[in-house]
Amino acid sequence: MKYESQGIAKMYFIAAIGLFVGQILFGVTMGLQYVWGDFLFPAIPFNVARMVHTNLLIVWLLFGFMGSAYFLVPEESERELYAPWLAKIMFWIFLVAGALTILGYLLVPYATLAEMTMNNLLPTMGREFLEQPTITKIGIVIVALAFLFNIGMTILTGKKTVITLVLLTGLAGLAVFFLFSFYVPDNLVLDKYFWWFVVHLWVEGVWELILASFLAYVLIKVTGVDREVIEKWLYIIIAMALISGLVGTGHHFFWIGTPDYWQWLGSIFSALEPIPFFMMTLFAFNVVNKRRRDHANKAAVLWALGTAVMAFLGAGVWGFLHTLAPVNYYTHGTQITAAHGHMAFYGAYVMVVLTMISYSMPIMRGQKAANVKAQALEMWSFWLMTVSMVFITLFLTGAGILQVYLQRYSEAPLPFMVVQDKIAIFYWLRELAGLVFLIGLLLYIYSFFAKGKEVGNIEAIAS
């Protein structure tokens, strides 16, 4: 580790992994509730399990992004972090606020939570993914601004690279777009606009910049390919991500009472959205093919390549599958959306955070790479989680196609709950795949504690 303050990333990563486990436990619980409706009822109703599952995802990814940025930025900027103490304080504030929020979801009815947190003073609760009480949202803004200040000052007073500037742009966008969550118009259509300005512009906009910068950083480190080559790719990828992603927001405006032109704009621009992911895969393949060394951390290389491929599959291919307005007319809000959501979040954002952890954790523990056994276990966990996620996606896709046909396309459409019974087999299969995913995650955690033969600092020159 070149700079001592990079070590702050460790606490963020540990918290991220802990919350990741929580997210998957609630996912598995909810998966079972699809087929066994009374499971854990009334202690954990389905709507609460879902809220915790999605909110934990967002929170742990934010922890992962912050930890990754704290590791990456000092090294790229060639200086210590501007205010390491601020990063530590913000960590505890964010962790405590997050934990209290989740406990609030679980222990009191949502309406009571709204009353307890004085939501009526500035009502922001009740929107999917943005269910957090207003006071938590204010906490998120404070943490995000403090984080941005810390990272921004480190970058601006240190060496500036394309990677750090792209990362800073992405992180600034993350903070700015979250502010739309405080505006909740009475008009439902307007409300949806502003809701998507947070949700869509995060995951199909600025988060892609964060993803690309993390991936570029790790690929420079593990392949030894010239920075200039990687930076050129980065420019093109982020340009395509913004060109397609910003107007691509329109694919959420098809059926919510907005003008018809959104069907054209949304279809055309979101059909372009696979391009940056396609280029990311091409970029990752290209630099790995041109690598100048075989890095000792093989697990990190595997995660990096896996991120590019799975992001293309989940965000690109499965997004395109239902993004054109005439198709989306039938598929909107079905299990096809869930299939896309699962693989896109895993492929793009979960995997890039795990890539950063895989690369940086051994360094923070004083090693170039984890020992041979730990890496083998980590690679096993990679395959278990990735393959099970592919199956989760396939089963949900199957469920979605059947749902669309029986509920929306057939000449004699069946009611929602009747169709749910008919697609139950897919939910059982998805649950099994979810359990395999959980095993993969537990193996991933175990890999940090595995003892084995050290790999040392050997870096073979690639032939």
Next chain:
Amino acid sequence: MTNKFQNQQQLKNASNAALASILNLTLLPVIGFIALYSIYKKTKPHNIDHYHAVLGMKINIIAAIVLLLVTALMILLGGFDSPWTWVYVISYFTIVHTTFIMIALWVLVRSWSGDKLFNDA
């Protein structure tokens, strides 16, 4: 076995062939294949551009068979009006099509560096 000596034109032809192969699989079906075939006609056996043109054509012909023929069989045997047919067809087509695109992507990267898909033993 391809010749070790590669000139710039061969490298350009090789990467154009690999690009045409991807285009045929994605944005420009048929047109991409015609472009690929025209590159093939310009190449000489044992050169890297010839190798990539032939490989591109093989990938695309196999993809056409595996995608179109198997899909057509699924529809014929499963029935056009059966929802289960579409569960299989859409899932199968998406995953297999993406696999071919991934293979073609790796081939493109290999062509840029003047390499064959697999290194000679």
